[in-house]
Amino acid sequence: MTAQATKPDAVGPREMWDRARAFLRAHQALRIIIGAIIIAILLPTIGGIFAQVAPGFGTQKDWVGGFADAGVFILLACGLNVVVGMAGLLDLGYAAFFAIGAYTYAYGASTFTGLQVPFWVMLFVAAGVAAIFGILLGAPTLRLRGDYLAIVTLGFGEIVPVVILNADAWTRGTNGIVGLSQPNLYGILGINSFGFQNPYLYYGTVLVIIATVFILLYRLQDSRIGRAWSAIREDELAAASMGINTVTTKLAAFAIGATTAGLGGAFYASKLGIVSPDQFDFSVSFTVLAMVVLGGMGNIWGVAAGAFIIYEIQHQGLKQLGQFVQSLHIAPISLGPLTIDLSTINFLNYQYLLYGLALVLMMLIRPEGLFPSRRRRRELHIEEDETAEFLAAEELER
Amino acid sequence: MTAEGVAVPSQRRWPMPSRTALGISAMAVLGYIIIAIPSGAFANEQYINALTIGSLYALIALGYTMVYGIIELINFAHGEIFMVGTFVALITIKTLGFTDTIHDPLLLGGVLLVIFLVSMILVGFLGVLIERFAYRPLRNAPRLAPLITAIGVSFILQNIVFVGYSNSVVTTPKLIPFDEIQIGPVSIRIINLFVISVALVLITALHVFTTRTRLGTAMRSTSMDREAAALMGVDINRAIAITFFLGAALAAAAGVVQTQYLGTTVFNIGFRAGLFAFTAAVLGGIGNTTGAALGGFVIGFVEVASSAYGYGRWSEAIVFTTLILVLIFRPNGLLGQQTAERA
Numbered sequence: 032m033t034a035q036a037t038k039p040d041a042v043g044p045r046e047m048w049d050r051a052r053a054f055l056r057a058h059q060a061l062r063i064i065i066g067a068i069i070i071a072i073l074l075p076t077i078g079g080i081f082a083q084v085a086p087g088f089g090t091q092k093d094w095v096g097g098f099a100d101a102g103v104f105i106l107l108a109c110g111l112n113v114v115v116g117m118a119g120l121l122d123l124g125y126a127a128f129f130a131i132g133a134y135t136y137a138y139g140a141s142t143f144t145g146l147q148v149p150f151w152v153m154l155f156v157a158a159g160v161a162a163i164f165g166i167l168l169g170a171p172t173l174r175l176r177g178d179y180l181a182i183v184t185l186g187f188g189e190i191v192p193v194v195i196l197n198a199d200a201w202t203r204g205t206n207g208i209v210g211l212s213q214p215n216l217y218g219i220l221g222i223n224s225f226g227f228q229n230p231y232l233y234y235g236t237v238l239v240i241i242a243t244v245f246i247l248l249y250r251l252q253d254s255r256i257g258r259a260w261s262a263i264r265e266d267e268l269a270a271a272s273m274g275i276n277t278v279t280t281k282l283a284a285f286a287i288g289a290t291t292a293g294l295g296g297a298f299y300a301s302k303l304g305i306v307s308p309d310q311f312d313f314s315v316s317f318t319v320l321a322m323v324v325l326g327g328m329g330n331i332w333g334v335a336a337g338a339f340i341i342y343e344i345q346h347q348g349l350k351q352l353g354q355f356v357q358s359l360h361i362a363p364i365s366l367g368p369l370t371i372d373l374s375t376i377n378f379l380n381y382q383y384l385l386y387g388l389a390l391v392l393m394m395l396i397r398p399e400g401l402f403p404s405r406r407r408r409r410e411l412h413i414e415e416d417e418t419a420e421f422l423a424a425e426e427l428e429r
Numbered sequence: 430m431t432a433e434g435v436a437v438p439s440q441r442r443w444p445m446p447s448r449t450a451l452g453i454s455a456m457a458v459l460g461y462i463i464i465a466i467p468s469g470a471f472a473n474e475q476y477i478n479a480l481t482i483g484s485l486y487a488l489i490a491l492g493y494t495m496v497y498g499i500i501e502l503i504n505f506a507h508g509e510i511f512m513v514g515t516f517v518a519l520i521t522i523k524t525l526g527f528t529d530t531i532h533d534p535l536l537l538g539g540v541l542l543v544i545f546l547v548s549m550i551l552v553g554f555l556g557v558l559i560e561r562f563a564y565r566p567l568r569n570a571p572r573l574a575p576l577i578t579a580i581g582v583s584f585i586l587q588n589i590v591f592v593g594y595s596n597s598v599v600t601t602p603k604l605i606p607f608d609e610i611q612i613g614p615v616s617i618r619i620i621n622l623f624v625i626s627v628a629l630v631l632i633t634a635l636h637v638f639t640t641r642t643r644l645g646t647a648m649r650s651t652s653m654d655r656e657a658a659a660l661m662g663v664d665i666n667r668a669i670a671i672t673f674f675l676g677a678a679l680a681a682a683a684g685v686v687q688t689q690y691l692g693t694t695v696f697n698i699g700f701r702a703g704l705f706a707f708t709a710a711v712l713g714g715i716g717n718t719t720g721a722a723l724g725g726f727v728i729g730f731v732e733v734a735s736s737a738y739g740y741g742r743w744s745e746a747i748v749f750t751t752l753i754l755v756l757i758f759r760p761n762g763l764l765g766q767q768t769a770e771r772a
Contacts, residue, residue: 182707
């Protein structure tokens with residue numbers, strides 16, 4: 032500060048603000064870290080305010096725990112975004128990699144196997160195992176036409192829970208594996224095992240993971256491989272003739288998507304303390320896909336926001352809506368033969384119907400999502416752009 | 430197949446249909462042997478079961494393959510169309526007021542005809558509606574867009590039934606008597622005979638329709654080259670709508686078969702059936718109707734054989750592994766022609 036003040040061209044506060052903005056614009060990682068810190072403070076505060084204003088919605092701890100779970104879905108959505116949004120491959124069995132991450136954690140750190148590998152190590156192991164499965168599944172199928180990939184991943188997403196369910200000897204079938212160990216800081220900052228009582232620690236951990244993933248994903252997106260992904264997404268043939276190895280590039284997208292899901296799975300398993308096959312059925316894949324599409328395919332922030340919004344609607348909004356409507360005590364409305372009793376409607380039943388409608392309407396009306404990336408928007412509105420360019424060119428010629 | 434044909438020109442002496450017919454007969458014999466080994470005395474019965482379930486998958490697979498053939502879209506909602514078919518059949522049976530088997534052959538025939546017509550026509554129009562509102566606006570959009578709406582449509586259909594009708598397994602009255610009849614050396618239950626003949630009749634009818642009628646020709650020309658067909662005066666929107674109608678109607682027929690043969694349905698039945706039928710379509714060579722029918726029977730065999738060997742719970746995993754193996758070693762399917770691939 033003093034050094035700046037002694038300079039002849041003393042800067043006013045406005046210029047300093049501009050400089051700070053320019054600095055932040057140039058330093059993406061810093062921006063993400065600052066954003067994460069703001070969110071780390073902001074969301075628990077909002078949760079606290081909600082807990083004060085509307086005690087029926089749960090305590091601050093409940094809210095923070097919910098935000099930590101939402102963080103898992105943000106991770107999943109960001110990972111699927113690499114596959115669907117950046118590389119343009121439709122993965123319909125994404126929950127399989129989530130399951131693989133979670134079960135890997137269950138093998139590495141539970142009373143079931145007796146192994147007690149630290150959480151921080153298992154995060155990487157789970158991510159790695161999920162990536163290996165991603166490569167194993169992708170290697171034979173990514174050579175084929177894109178639509179086949181969709182159905183193969185759909186099948187894979189269906190098969191993984193079936194295998195987990197049926198291979199009781201190794202996975203304890205429907206019962207699931209219980210007694211998973213919690214993350215542990217070994218006394219750093221006075222924290223040992225996270226336990227189940229303190230959601231703040233999980234919330235902080237997931238934020239750190241998300242911020243790291245964000246930084247890596249942004250760097251990937253702007254790297255050579257990120258450009259290769261968008262080239263393949265826009266025109267695979269043209270990309271191939273430009274010398275991009277389409278198979279390895281797509282495989283990389285697939286593996287990175289799987290890695291992120293593996294991270295999410297390990298964190299989720301450690302927070303819940305139990306893994307069972309029904310946590311990973313097709314509805315998870317579908318929900319995450321809806322998050323990516325609604326948030327705005329290809330835009331990392333947008334997808335994260337979409338994931339957060341959908342998760343909160345699903346886990347707080349619809350549940351509370353049901354309770355709210357019940358509390359109104361509206362008399363059943365009678366429409367001739369049809370009687371609508373609002374108080375008996377379970378709004379959670381309608382969530383997938385709503386997602387389905389949202390997906391269709393989104394694709395028809397606003398295919399770039401709620402928070403689109405600029406590039407993706409231009410692709411989807413290419414005809415309008417071309418007309419505009421054409422008109423502009425005509426203007427120039429005149 | 431194409432590669433061999435090019436490498437050994439002498440094989441061209443064989444006209445294609447007879448080669449296909451030979452292959453199918455060989456597969457039928459092989460299938461019998463595979464199923465007969467673990468089944469022992471029940472070999473015939475299991476074989477007929479496999480044919481029956483295969484008929485079901487064949488009917489559904491035809492819809493996948495026709496739609497893919499004409500607009501290159503994997504219609505993920507097709508399994509749900511089948512599911513809606515089962516419920517329309519169930520509602521029709523209930524509306525007609527039948528709750529038990531019908532022994533009068535004339536009445537039974539009439540009732541079944543009504544059920545088939547009602548389900549096939551209603552569900553056929555459902556297919557047309559879906560095409561009109563969910564797929565047609567996206568015909569020139571990036572490939573991902575219609576795939577995503579297809580998933581959306583499938584969830585909409587599934588959850589309309591889930592919320593509006595039932596959220597658990599419902600049993601349907603089986604109208605066809607559970608008797609056996611003797612045909613030569615084999616005895617066969619009426620229901621199995623009925624299902625297999627329905628499938629064969631419909632597959633043949635479809636074949637005749639697509640090859641011998643003006644509309645069928647319009648459909649085929651549209652699937653070969655949409656623009657050229659349009660230039661030749663084919664109304665491609667109508668051709669595509671008819672394709673969806675036929676595909677959905679066949680899935681509805683499969684739905685009726687499901688209610689009569691297995692006697693249960695549930696809101697999410699379409700997911701598994703759709704996955705199996707799609708595998709069948711890929712197995713036969715997607716876009717190829719004969720191949721889809723053949724693939725359906727093969728998948729039926731795979732499913733029955735896996736339970737005959739005691740791995741019934743794993744049948745999904747086995748079918749899925751089959752799909753992956755086919756995609757790796759024979760991506761054009763058993764009967765599929767080499768198609769221009771983007772990748």
